[in-house]
Amino acid sequence: MFSEKEIAQFKETQLSDKTIYDGHILSLHVEQVRLPNGQTAEREIIHHHGAVAMLVLNDAGAGAFVTQWREPLRRLSVEIPAGKLEPGENDPDEAARRELNEEIGYAPVTPLQPVTTFYSSVGYSMEKLHLYFSDRIAPVAHKRPLDSDEFLQVDWLTLAQAQAAMADGRIVDAKTVTAIYWWALQRATGRLTGDVG
């Protein structure tokens, strides 16, 4: 992927790693690293178990969105369903199905399609997010409850409605913006047909 020469040219070497805080959903570490020029620098790094997010469309071609309070933003936010991986959880596909069940009460009837995987904020966080897609979903017989500190509302939006929610500022998070661009791209390139909304 990268050549040994490229890696040697830019690699930072960890000299020390101190845990500042070990929390419920993240830990904060401060590392000392040796830079390529031999000098040292400090790196503030969030450790995180990773997350899943799912763009799922119903038979009418509308996508599931959840509205919830996001305390870091001090506001409500409209997002595609998502959730954190548990510590040690190595199957993002299973986590995706769990979160779809808990958040919207649906399950994919064919395997979820992996869309892409990305790190949310490469400058300071290890968080890796797995984005999935399905347009073959059905209501579950037994919906599992939300986490005790989760409160949300489910809405089904057409692509045009989702794009309008981006334009008017109801949708403001990276995973949902990414999913909407991808959705629009599939539609534009004829890989998805769908609603006329």
Next chain:
Amino acid sequence: MFSEKEIAQFKETQLSDKTIYDGHILSLHVEQVRLPNGQTAEREIIHHHGAVAMLVLNDAGAGAFVTQWREPLRRLSVEIPAGKLEPGENDPDEAARRELNEEIGYAPVTPLQPVTTFYSSVGYSMEKLHLYFSDRIAPVAHKRPLDSDEFLQVDWLTLAQAQAAMADGRIVDAKTVTAIYWWALQRATGRLTGDVG
């Protein structure tokens, strides 16, 4: 944007806010909040000054990408040019031009086009990223130096090359994935012409 009723239904109310760590690029706070059902919960929140990222295309239609070590990922990463806002910096457009100068030695010759703004990780971070576009850029006469702890390599990739770098795992970060989907969408919908790569 959201109704008072929706806000009242989901709002979390901050009861306390404790600074755990006040670092160079981020701070970690822990808040106690009151949930809509009256119970309390803890929220771990990263405070961050925000960031800018820029998709810029040269006259041949190729985009500027920088390769650098990302210690949180323990690996190299190929990304669009980007940078943090300084504390108190309120003009992301100016920050975008500064980072383009420092990272690739180019400046836009017409105003940068705002593409979208998103929060990188709404579950735990305040970081807001402003994404810009330009296909009218020129080399600067006087390139400013990189930060002393920054080492990077600049490459110009066509859309097809950038998509290949996503597919083979050299590109793995949220802002760059988002920018590539947007770039492909502009191309697919005829809003950008460009290279045949």
